[in-house]
Amino acid sequence: MTFSPGRVVRAHIQPVSSYSRGVSPEPSSAAIRLDWNESPFELSPKAQAVYDRFRAGNRYPDFDQQRLIEALASYIGTSPDRVIAGAGLDDVFTTTALTIIDAGDDVIISDPTFGIYRSLFALHGARIVNVPLGPAPDFTLPVDGIVGAITERTKLIMICNPNNPTGTLYDKAEIESIIQQASCLVAIDEAYAEFSGVAHLDLANRYPNVILYRTMSKFAGLAGYRVGYGIFPHSIMPWAKRATPAFCNLSAISAAVAVASLQDLDHLMTNVRALVEERERLVHELRCIDGVEIYPSSANFVLIALPVPDAGRIVSTLAEQQIFVRRFADPALGLANCVRVSVGSRRENDTFLSRFADTLSRAPVP
Numbered sequence: 001m002t003f004s005p006g007r008v009v010r011a012h013i014q015p016v017s018s019y020s021r022g023v024s025p026e027p028s029s030a031a032i033r034l035d036w037n038e039s040p041f042e043l044s045p046k047a048q049a050v051y052d053r054f055r056a057g058n059r060y061p062d063f064d065q066q067r068l069i070e071a072l073a074s075y076i077g078t079s080p081d082r083v084i085a086g087a088g089l090d091d092v093f094t095t096t097a098l099t100i101i102d103a104g105d106d107v108i109i110s111d112p113t114f115g116i117y118r119s120l121f122a123l124h125g126a127r128i129v130n131v132p133l134g135p136a137p138d139f140t141l142p143v144d145g146i147v148g149a150i151t152e153r154t155k156l157i158m159i160c161n162p163n164n165p166t167g168t169l170y171d172k173a174e175i176e177s178i179i180q181q182a183s184c185l186v187a188i189d190e191a192y193a194e195f196s197g198v199a200h201l202d203l204a205n206r207y208p209n210v211i212l213y214r215t216m217s218k219f220a221g222l223a224g225y226r227v228g229y230g231i232f233p234h235s236i237m238p239w240a241k242r243a244t245p246a247f248c249n250l251s252a253i254s255a256a257v258a259v260a261s262l263q264d265l266d267h268l269m270t271n272v273r274a275l276v277e278e279r280e281r282l283v284h285e286l287r288c289i290d291g292v293e294i295y296p297s298s299a300n301f302v303l304i305a306l307p308v309p310d311a312g313r314i315v316s317t318l319a320e321q322q323i324f325v326r327r328f329a330d331p332a333l334g335l336a337n338c339v340r341v342s343v344g345s346r347r348e349n350d351t352f353l354s355r356f357a358d359t360l361s362r363a364p365v366p
C-alpha cells in the first residue's frame with residue numbers, strides 16, 4: 001500500500017496559504033520588537049503576584065473557565081452567558097468558524113485588514129470575499145460594496161475597528177448601516193478598543209446579528225498568555241458553546257493571570273493612557289522626517305508610508321540592528337511601501353526613531 005497525503009488532507013485546505021508574521025526576532029533582551037502590536041508593559045502587580053504564587057499546574061483548569069468568563073463579562077458590562085473565551089482571539093475565530101461555516105460559505109473581509117481572517121476562515125472551507133477599503137489615507141469602510149456583496153451564502157462580515165494594519169477607526173453610523181442591512185452575522189473586532197476609547201457593545205445589545213471580539217493581548221499585555229473572548233448573540237450561544245473546546249483551550253495559569261489583571265484595571269488603564277500619549281509623540285516625531293506619510297491611528301501602532309516603492313530593504317536594515325517592524329509584502333494589499341510600527345516604551349521608540357531616520361536617509365532615492 002502506498003500512502004498519499006493528498007488523499008487524507010482536506011481538499012479545501014491544500015490551496016490555502018498560511019498566515020505569515022514576517023521576520024521573527026530571536027527572543028533577546030536587546031531586540032526592539034515593534035512588529036506584532038504587543039504591549040511593552042509586563043504583568044500588572046496583582047497578575048504578577050498570582051503568577052508568583054501559582055502552584056496548581058498539576059491540575060486541569062476549570063472546565064468552563066467560569067471565573068474568567070464572569071470577570072470578562074463584568075469588565076465589558078455584559079452577561080456571562082454571552083461570553084465565549086479562547087486561547088487568544090484567533091481561537092475564538094476558530095470557535096466561530098466551527099459554529100457557522102460550511103464549506104463554500106462566504107466570509108466578507110475588507111483588505112488591507114488583519115491577515116488571520118483570510119487564512120483562518122479559508123481553512124474552514126469559507127470563500128473569502130474581499131471588498132477593499134477606500135484608498136489611503138482615509139481607508140474608508142466600503143459600506144455599499146459590503147452590503148452589495150452579501151449573498152445567501154454569506155455567513156459573516158468581519159469589521160476590524162480600529163483596523164489593523166491601517167489604524168483607522170470607522171464611523172459608528174457606517175458600521176450600524178452594514179449591521180442593519182445584513183442578513184448574516186457582523187463581527188466587530190475590537191482588539192484595540194482600549195486604545196481608541198471606542199467600543200460598540202450597544203450595537204451588540206441592540207441588534208441580534210452582532211458579535212464583538214476583544215482580547216487581553218493588547219491593552220492588558222497578555223499576548224503570551226493567550227486570552228481572547230467574544231460577546232455573542234444569545235441565539236448563537238448554545239452552538240458556540242458546543243464548539244468551544246474543553247477549558248476554552250486556556251491553561252490554568254493564563255486564566256488566573258487574566259482574572260488578576262482584570263482586578264488591576266487602574267494600573268492597566270494608566271498603561272493604556274501612557275501608550276496613547278507615546279503614540280502621539282511618535283507620530284509628531286515621525287512627521288518631522290522628510291518624505292514619510294503617517295496615517296491617523298486609533299490603536300497601539302502606526303502605519304507609515306515610505307518614499308520608496310518597497311519597504312523590504314528598510315525593514316531588513318532595521319532588523320539587522322535588532323529593530324523589528326512589520327511590512328506587508330503582498331502586492332494585493334497595496335502597502336508594499338509601508339511599515340507598521342507598534343508603540344513601544346519611550347526608550348524603544350526613541351531608538352527606533354533615530355535608526356529609522358538614519359536608515360531612510362541612506363536609502364537610494366527612487
Ligand SMILES: Cc1ncc(COP(=O)(O)O)c(C=O)c1O
Nearest residue numbers: 088089090114164191215217228
Ligand atoms: C485585529 C486583531 N484581531 C485579533 C488579533 C489576535 O489577538 P490574540 O492575541 O487575542 O489572538 C490581533 C493580533 O494582532 C489583531 O490585530
